[in-house]
Amino acid sequence: MGADRDLRIGVLALQGDVAEHAAAFAAALSGRPGEHAPVIAVRHPHQLDGLDGLAVPGGESTTISRLIEKNLMRRPLLEFEGGVFATCAGMVLAAREVDDPRVHPLGLVEMTVARNAFGRQRESFERDLSVTGLVAPFHAVFIRAPIATRVGPGAAAIAALDNGAVAVRQGRHLALSFHPELGSDLRLHHLFLDGL
Ligand code: GLN
Numbered sequence: 001m002g003a004d005r006d007l008r009i010g011v012l013a014l015q016g017d018v019a020e021h022a023a024a025f026a027a028a029l030s031g032r033p034g035e036h037a038p039v040i041a042v043r044h045p046h047q048l049d050g051l052d053g054l055a056v057p058g059g060e061s062t063t064i065s066r067l068i069e070k071n072l073m074r075r076p077l078l079e080f081e082g083g084v085f086a087t088c089a090g091m092v093l094a095a096r097e098v099d100d101p102r103v104h105p106l107g108l109v110e111m112t113v114a115r116n117a118f119g120r121q122r123e124s125f126e127r128d129l130s131v132t133g134l135v136a137p138f139h140a141v142f143i144r145a146p147i148a149t150r151v152g153p154g155a156a157a158i159a160a161l162d163n164g165a166v167a168v169r170q171g172r173h174l175a176l177s178f179h180p181e182l183g184s185d186l187r188l189h190h191l192f193l194d195g196l
Contacts, residue, residue, distance in 0.1 A: 006034045009053045013041035014067035016059020024181040028189035045076035052196045053083045056090030058179055062102040083172030084108055085192045091175040092146050109170045110152030117147035132158040134187050140178035
């Protein structure tokens, strides 16, 4: 951990809200001390070299999973030593187990995830969440969100709703059911960056 260290962040840019993640991390980095490299779009294995953190965006987890295999990114992602900031579809991909065989999760976070866990009536909703480590609630936007139905002993749920965990931390990784990249509250980005 070192708030003053220069940090290199990438966004997995195979599908999903890549631009929003890049902008949010650029904004978070610009508010920190140090000379941080521009946030890069990662499409090929060599682009992971030297990164401290990687955002795995929201989007469609079945598609991102397929594109990970197609771009030969699976092993490099499994071997990536930095932290992963995984939102929504990214959370599905970061899980150890997923309730959909079309997704081949990376197993970065010890949790079981159910896709689209809130049903059709509530495809999208917002909630003020209390998050361990943040002083004031976080206004969270959920869009066809997954949920962690099981969090293993190696990981910690830091926010939950009635049906399961919506924010899970494991070492340098942070997995979120919702979309902090869509708002201007960057506290979760800073929580992640502080842990790198
Ligand atoms: N429901 C999507 C999936 O499981 C995730 C939705 C999102 O990323 N906003 O892939």
